[in-house]
Amino acid sequence: MFVEDQVGASAAGGSAEPRRRDASATSDVLLDHLEREIVELAAHINAGTCRWLELIAEFDRREGWGSWSCRSCAEWLAWRCALDTRTAREHVRVARAICGLPRIHAAFASGDLSYSKVRALTRVADAGSEADLIELAEHATASQLERVVRGLRRVSSQEADEIQRLRYLSTWWEADGSLSISANLPAEEGAAFLNALDSMHDLLRGGGASAVAPAAHPGAAAGAAHPGAGRDRDD
Template structure:
């Protein structure tokens, strides 16, 4: 009911007659909440007017407000019933990926999907109430997944550093180009015949299986990067103070992102896993992508091919790494 009241208040323009710049600002001031929260109430309330199935499910308590927020961003009259079914089967955390997969099967070509995702890219920043700078980055998954992989790799490296003493420099893989930055090892899944499975292929489809653990290798870092990692690592180790706590994963990732963006000579090798099947290509977490988005990354990557049959049994999981041909 709250979101419907917010949307109706937005329509009635009483906030404008009182000299307030927006309905969300009026609501935020009166209820002492963030303007972004009020804007979201108004958006959801407006959207639910055109989505009766989702509106009824929310009113009956069949779905949570968190799920309704996600659904109202993507559902329309044609897809409402399908997406509501996904919401009933999945948690709110997994709903966005499921919706992305469902919409990817909606008849778009690879070029159309790539163009739509590229057009939606954005970076927005704002200052939080405690003075912290908040950065929101929206990029296609073919760009975002390697960035996340690089952040997590730096987290792993920093956590592995001893509090004191020298650090062995990582080795450079045989045949790796000098100075390669953010090298990606792309792992493709293929059908039991050994051929890449194009979208829409017929016959038995291979089923993704978790790849074996791969030892990650990196280009040798500069001394300044080693010093930077050591300084961050020292902050992660116990300081002897009673109030010291180990940083959360979110805090570790924040430190790694700063190193990745601002550190001099950052050279990180990451692994990004793609599953290429006859029914479409996805990242390892199920996020859909396109064949063309994968192809664009091959000239910057070493490729390790994992072959599985239709029963998820490895046929030939060679550890050899090679440049694409």
């Protein structure tokens, strides 16, 4: 590694000539000073990368890439910043993600978190988990954090699969003509289902049974019905 030094003009008025000095001269610097400068510069790189991603997010939001006839911000970024497509896509993903994660964003901007750690965190973080994940990131290496995140994503995927497996909605007509419903739904779907029932209940109370066209009665022709004899729907 070499650094450029500028040699002053000679007393006779000659022009300045650059000379190259071997950076091995830094061997005289104490190791702890070298270490401190390396760490400080890394923090500056982190903060600079955060600022770069902020600009990318804004450029993407305003669809600046469209003026170049690019199909996406990632395509434009790969072209203009000499990145491979996969890396460009990941940078755009992280740029978008940190906009919605203020604590991670702040730690990144201050230089406390590296891009590698932020990239991992944004795969699993949400508003409720940011603080805990930042604390974890402060005590783990980037590779350790990647492994933890992979584990969290596997658990999340398994939980989602289990919820989907247990999810069902069944309806059937009782012998007395009433409708029975049995369901096991995820929280958001369950809330939407209850809201729909409440709306229907209000409609019936307001206009009477004639306000809604009667539904087909699967049990009318078959006589006595039993659970499952009507319509079962597993989504």
